[in-house]
Amino acid sequence: MAMFSHLGKATLYWNTLRYLRPVQITGRLKNLLYKPKIKSDILGQQRAVTGIWQQPAQKGCRMVSSEEFCFLNEIHAVQSASDWNHPHWAKLWLYNLHYFDDLTAIDAEHRSNWHRALIQRWIEDSPLGVGNGWEPYPTSLRIVNWIKWGLSGNELDDG
Incomplete structure (x- = not known):
């Protein structure tokens, strides 16, 4: 056999x-x-906004509190650096976490302090090229959502 x-x-x-x-x-x-290394010393210049920014369609709120998120009908608290890649949470749930869709969700302006802190935490907790957040699809959606958030009047740090 x-x-x-x-x-x-x-x-x-x-x-x-x-x-x-x-x-x-x-x-x-x-x-x-061959696993190419990502160059972390390359920084582009932030360009000036030209034209009028049109707000994108808004999704439902997924941020329950400053540390809790609801995706796929599951609520989890992201309290430590390891939670960004928690081994017992579904990969799709973790992907949703890394998208940062809540930045452009309904009433996002009321959670802007949470969002700013969350972005800073993600930068501190996600080493370059390591984890779910650096896979191509979550990276592309996160970049788009961070840009939309910045164009909506929120300050993007250079960090």
Whole structure:
């Protein structure tokens, strides 16, 4: 039985790999072996706002308190640096935490002090390139939400 299982896996791999071009195979191997380092010393200049800023559509509030969040009908408190990547919380829940969607949610202006503190905590608690928050999708949404928050009249620190 175990031999059939190994034969089945080998057949599956063969059927997958035989359609790949050599450049795709070498690219996969390169991505497995080479992990590029993110340069932290590159800082861009903040550009001046030109034109009129239109407020985006607002989502529902997800920040229950300054440390509690509700995503996917689950409430968790983010009280320590390790909570940003808590091993027992669902990955989708953690992704939602890293999006910072509450910055542009309904009545967000009443939570701006919470938001400012939360952004500062995220910067302090999230080492460059480590954890869920640095994966491409959460990073792209967080950047967009931080920019929207800044364009809505909130001060973005250079830190």
